[in-house]
Amino acid sequence: MKLVIASDIHGAADACARLMFAIESESPDRVVLLGDLLYHGPRNDLPADYAPKRVIEMLNSIAPQIIAVRGNCEAEVDQMVLGFPCMADHNVLLDEAAGMTLFLTHGHVYGPGYHNSVDAWPALPERSAIVYGHTHIKVSEPAAGRPGTWAFNPGSVGIPKDGSASFGVYEGGRFEHRAL
Numbered sequence: 001m002k003l004v005i006a007s008d009i010h011g012a013a014d015a016c017a018r019l020m021f022a023i024e025s026e027s028p029d030r031v032v033l034l035g036d037l038l039y040h041g042p043r044n045d046l047p048a049d050y051a052p053k054r055v056i057e058m059l060n061s062i063a064p065q066i067i068a069v070r071g072n073c074e075a076e077v078d079q080m081v082l083g084f085p086c087m088a089d090h091n092v093l094l095d096e097a098a099g100m101t102l103f104l105t106h107g108h109v110y111g112p113g114y115h116n117s118v119d120a121w122p123a124l125p126e127r128s129a130i131v132y133g134h135t136h137i138k139v140s141e142p143a144a145g146r147p148g149t150w151a152f153n154p155g156s157v158g159i160p161k162d163g164s165a166s167f168g169v170y171e172g173g174r175f176e177h178r179a180l
Helices: 013-026 052-060 076-081
Strands: 002-006 030-033 066-068 090-095 100-105 128-131 139-142 149-153 166-171 174-179
Touching (some): 013 052
Parallel strands (some): 002 030
Antiparallel strands (some): 002 166, 139 149, 166 174
16 A cells, blocks of 8 residues: 655645645555645745645545545534545554554644644554644654654645645555655
């Protein structure tokens, strides 16, 4: 199973266009979106390329491929314009070939406690990963105090807070960051 994992687009259309090109280049089985897709939120400045209607068009063009969770900026109106479910607080993917469970969340309801994500862990089996966004900061490391669990944050597509826009790729039980 190959996944492209992205978070925190925040309506940044040019950045989303770069993500769409990366998705096409990576040819994943599915695209995981970890929330905060259209709105920039009250704590962030408006992205220079803010055009949520363009982002809607781009994401809807690959709707059958998308697995999404709700970020703290999603609202019912977002679900009304997006052609894929985006209002769940979490989702779970099982990679049977790699023996890995991926717990997908934004980071404001469940999270590993890194940066400004909440420290609220779900019950996870051995060989799991908590895959989250929210902080806009890349993470890929064993989860502190949780043997057999990995923490992965792809960073942010639209408003990176660590200096570089990015997304993630998951394949065969391994996570990698990619710059946009």
